[in-house]
Amino acid sequence: QSDLTQPASVSGSPGQSITISCTGTTSDIGAYNHVSWYQQHPGKAPKLIIYEVINRPSGVSDRFFGSKSGYTASLAISGLQAEDEADYYCSSYTTSTTWVFGGGTKLTVL
Amino acid sequence: QVQVVESGGGAVQPGGSLRLSCAASGFTFSSSAMHWVRQAPGKGLEWLAFISWDAKTIYYADSVKGRFTISRDNSKNTLYLQMNSLGVEETAVYYCAKDRPSSWCLEYWGQGTLVTVSS
Numbered sequence: 575q576s577d578l579t580q581p582a583s584v585s586g587s588p589g590q591s592i593t594i595s596c597t598g599t600t601s602d603i604g605a606y607n608h609v610s611w612y613q614q615h616p617g618k619a620p621k622l623i624i625y626e627v628i629n630r631p632s633g634v635s636d637r638f639f640g641s642k643s644g645y646t647a648s649l650a651i652s653g654l655q656a657e658d659e660a661d662y663y664c665s666s667y668t669t670s671t672t673w674v675f676g677g678g679t680k681l682t683v684l
Numbered sequence: 685q686v687q688v689v690e691s692g693g694g695a696v697q698p699g700g701s702l703r704l705s706c707a708a709s710g711f712t713f714s715s716s717a718m719h720w721v722r723q724a725p726g727k728g729l730e731w732l733a734f735i736s737w738d739a740k741t742i743y744y745a746d747s748v749k750g751r752f753t754i755s756r757d758n759s760k761n762t763l764y765l766q767m768n769s770l771g772v773e774e775t776a777v778y779y780c781a782k783d784r785p786s787s788w789c790l791e792y793w794g795q796g797t798l799v800t801v802s803s
Contacts, residue, residue, distance in 0.1 A: 619795050626787055626789070663729050
């Protein structure tokens with residue numbers, strides 16, 4: 575099972591909005607709505623921020639928004655804040671009964 | 685609060701074995717599915733294995749199938765990962781994570797335990 579494809583890096587200024595894409599195949603993102611996103615600060619464990627494409631766990635800011643079209647999922651972050659600077663990973667359940675992650679995107683807040 | 689704490693990491697020679705443990709608290713472990721994930725230094729996340737609450741459903745990534753074994757002891761609120769025939773490329777931080785019910789995602793993660801495979 576190949577990794578999902580994410581851009582290596584994105585950047586934005588405080589207050590701006592950015593979007594991170596995550597491209598899969600018909601065997602993962604295209605097959606189910608089981609797409610999730612994780613935020614990881616340096617030296618810390620990943621944190622779930624979006625599940626089932628669009629849902630936010632309790633306590634996650636509504637500045638994070640998930641979506642999907644075909645076999646590409648996206649994470650949008652509005653009103654960028656310094657604390658949003660982190661690595662972001664997408665993930666999907668697959669038709670092979672496994673989970674697959676994207677390679678990760680480093681978000682820099684300028 | 686929900687907590688999962690990994691242990692058992694350390695240095696091992698290529699071809700060696702290691703067993704990781706993950707102690708769970710703050711939730712009903714015996715009703716929860718669990719995962720193992722690893723992250724090589726400076727690299728991304730790699731999903732490794734899944735086990736259902738009753739251990740009747742187990743899935744592995746192709747990269748570890750036949751060498752790694754996920755198991756659990758619900759009486760001890762503990763998850764395990766037995767790792768055999770380790771290669772140097774498997775040096776990584778190993779995380780356990782609680783599955784979110786009916787959501788196919790990893791809800792809570794531990795801080796990880798470092799496994800170093802080196803001669």
